[in-house]
Amino acid sequence: MGSSIPAGLVAIGAGLLFAANAQLFDDRENRTPQNLVELVQFETAKLENREKAVSALRDKVDQAIAQAGQDDDQKETHPSIFGYLDREMTGDAIEVQLWDAPKTTVESGAFDPNQLVVHQQDVEAIMNALWAGGAEAMTVQGQRLASTSGVRCVGNVLLIHDQRFSPPYVITAIGDQKKLKAALDASPQVHIYRQYVAAAGLGLSVTEKSAVTMPAYDGTIELNYAKVLEGQDD
Known part of the structure; x- marks a missing residue:
């Protein structure tokens, strides 16, 4: 390796x-x-x-x-850099759930339907805030992620490690619960999502969890970097 x-x-x-x-x-x-x-x-x-x-x-x-x-x-x-990716981790955590607005809100016609579903950027906003808050380990839909991992949405389906998931989306982070919650509160992107929660009924819950166990990360943690070729210094 x-x-x-x-x-x-x-x-x-x-x-x-x-x-x-x-x-x-x-x-x-x-x-x-x-x-x-x-x-x-x-x-x-x-x-x-x-x-x-x-x-x-x-x-x-x-x-x-x-x-x-x-x-x-x-x-x-x-x-904090590697997150003990090669092993299980157990600790206190913050669990964040996101889900689409109820059908009644969609049928009311008061909002653009595109504003009533959870998007990839919303999931990423939560993830980024939790990493910024010092998360030591993180899962999305139970899938262990590295700080360099990404997620992708196709419609309202979330793709992680070649698996498909539908809402509600569950992001869990092990770490200092106060710092993790403070990081969520400080994130401008999370603040915007919360505005839609209040106005349009998008779903959001933030819950403290005790003794959460996360599986080892089974993806790659190798980062490629540029090297100077021999004889190319000039």
């Missing part, structure tokens, strides 16, 4: 490289040489500085990758 690299480390490395390039190339108009000799000297110095900066940042990225590649140690010391 290849090294599993936290997406945040790769993003940080990429961001540093982009920032370095932007900084090295800004203010070009204010530093224009007056003759050819000055131009050559200026461009040579600038290139040397850029190569030094890129080399230093590449070393930082390599160090981050090497550290993150220690899968066993990382899983033990950083459960």
